[in-house]
Amino acid sequence: MKYASLVAVVLAGPALGLSTAASGMAVESPAAPDAKAGSTELLYIDQDRALRAIGGDGTGDRAVGALTDVYRAQWSPDGKAVVVEGNRDGVNALYVMSAAGTGVRRLTFGPASALGPDWSPDGKQIAFIRCGTGGQCNLVTIPASGGVPRVVSRPGQISDPYCYGPDYERAVAWRPDGRALAVGVWCDDDSGGDYTAIVSAATGAQIGHVYGDDVSWSPNGKQIINHAWSTTYDGEPPVVQLRSAAGSLIRRVSPPSTDAIGWEQPVWSPDGRTVAYARSAQDYGARSAIVISGLDGTRPRVLMRGAGYPDSPPTPQDWRTRP
Numbered sequence: 001m002k003y004a005s006l007v008a009v010v011l012a013g014p015a016l017g018l019s020t021a022a023s024g025m026a027v028e029s030p031a032a033p034d035a036k037a038g039s040t041e042l043l044y045i046d047q048d049r050a051l052r053a054i055g056g057d058g059t060g061d062r063a064v065g066a067l068t069d070v071y072r073a074q075w076s077p078d079g080k081a082v083v084v085e086g087n088r089d090g091v092n093a094l095y096v097m098s099a100a101g102t103g104v105r106r107l108t109f110g111p112a113s114a115l116g117p118d119w120s121p122d123g124k125q126i127a128f129i130r131c132g133t134g135g136q137c138n139l140v141t142i143p144a145s146g147g148v149p150r151v152v153s154r155p156g157q158i159s160d161p162y163c164y165g166p167d168y169e170r171a172v173a174w175r176p177d178g179r180a181l182a183v184g185v186w187c188d189d190d191s192g193g194d195y196t197a198i199v200s201a202a203t204g205a206q207i208g209h210v211y212g213d214d215v216s217w218s219p220n221g222k223q224i225i226n227h228a229w230s231t232t233y234d235g236e237p238p239v240v241q242l243r244s245a246a247g248s249l250i251r252r253v254s255p256p257s258t259d260a261i262g263w264e265q266p267v268w269s270p271d272g273r274t275v276a277y278a279r280s281a282q283d284y285g286a287r288s289a290i291v292i293s294g295l296d297g298t299r300p301r302v303l304m305r306g307a308g309y310p311d312s313p314p315t316p317q318d319w320r321t322r323p
Contacts, residue, residue: 040270043082043317044290045070047307051084051101056269056292056319058303065101072116072171072317075099076144077123079320083107083144085117085128094128096144099323107146116171119144120201121178127152127201129166129183137166139183139204153204158185158197170196173215175245180207182215182224194229198247210247212238214265219272221245225253227264227277237262240277242295253277253297260286260309270321278316281309288313 040056043064051070054061064073069087076082076099084095094107094114107126108114115137117128126144130151131137139153153166170184180198187195196215198208212228222245227238240254240263253275254263259282266277274292281288288306290313293299306313 040319040321042267042276042290042303042319043073043075044304045073045315045317047288047311047314049312051082052314053099054304056303061304063101064099065097065104067095067104074118074318075320076119077121079323083117083119083126085115094126094142096126099320105146107142107144108149114140116184118172118174118181120174121176127172127174127181129170129172131166137186139166139172139181139199151204152181152201153183153199153206157199157204158206170213173217174201175217176219176221182210182217184213184215196226208246210243212241212243216267216275217245218268219270223250225266225268225275225277227266237264237280237282239263240266240275251296253293253295255297259283265315265317267316267319269319276303276316276319278306278313280313281306281311284309290314290316 038055038057041053042056043053046052049070051064051067051073053064064082067084067086070084072085074083080099082097082099085092086095092113092115094117095104096107097104111133113131115129117126119126124144125141127141129137130140138151140149140151142149166183166185173182179201181201182196182198185195185197194213196210196213197206199206212226215224215226217224224243224245225240227240229238237257239252239257242250242253244250257263262280262282264278264280266275268275274294276290276292279289279291287308290303291300292303
């Protein structure tokens with residue numbers, strides 16, 4: 001059984017409705033505002049699928065635009081704009097707006113779905129997964145100003161056994177040097193779990209792979225964080241992991257998952273020192289949250305609390321330094 005790509009953190013103490021024993025990790029209450037953290041802003045999707053942003057110190061929670069049915073979103077490299085995957089008319093399409101949520105313009109058109117976008121490091125292109133009505137999905141780029149999409153990678157260019165090309169449930173992550181992209185791919189059960197291909201931005205050819213999903217590159221491109229299911233694929237919710245850029249496991253960042261709690265959708269802080277991820281409530285009695293911790297899982301603190309199961313948790317999308 002696979003779980004939706006949504007994560008959170010264990011909430012400490014009875015006031016948060018969950019004991020530390022349930023998580024295996026004590027999570028601090030929201031910390032006093034921190035001047036440095038306050039200069040950053042985390043983009044997230046709330047439980048009603050609306051786009052919001054909150055300061056890294058937990059203050060200044062605000063709506064970003066008025067789009068509904070939002071599924072993915074990313075800040076532009078300069079932090080002044082946002083690309084959003086939303087559904088206004090029954091088709092998932094991409095929209096670009098200012099960081100304040102104004103000046104919304106549609107970027108993709110037609111019956112094909114546009115999914116999981118990310119900006120190129122120079123801000124000139126946006127990569128995404130495009131799925132036609134026949135079900136085939138390709139990795140595509142389009143000028144951020146609008147224009148004709150270009151197919152970067154087709155299913156036949158994904159060379160690993162049991163995997164068949166970009167997956168409509170996954171997202172794209174551009175490596176900071178602009179020369180490669182991570183793209184979630186669809187695999188059958190013989191692959192052992194979810195999987196991310198690393199492809200050349202120039203040719204679309206596969207040049208590597210990572211076990212797990214929702215890859216986020218470190219600011220220097222030397223490491224990634226992602227979430228992954230058990231290597232035995234026993235149906236437990238995922239955990240957040242730190243890996244080398246080549247995919248080698250360095251350590252687990254989140255606590256172990258349980259039947260009640262999963263840990264997913266991590267993003268790096270702008271300075272590369274901390275990560276934010278979601279705790280998803282997988283059972284009644286658990287509550288979701290967005291948590292911030294060190295790369296080794298130390299000093300976790302709740303940035304914001306979500307609702308209880310079975311409501312969808314708030315999910316981190318991207319983290320910027322305020323311009």
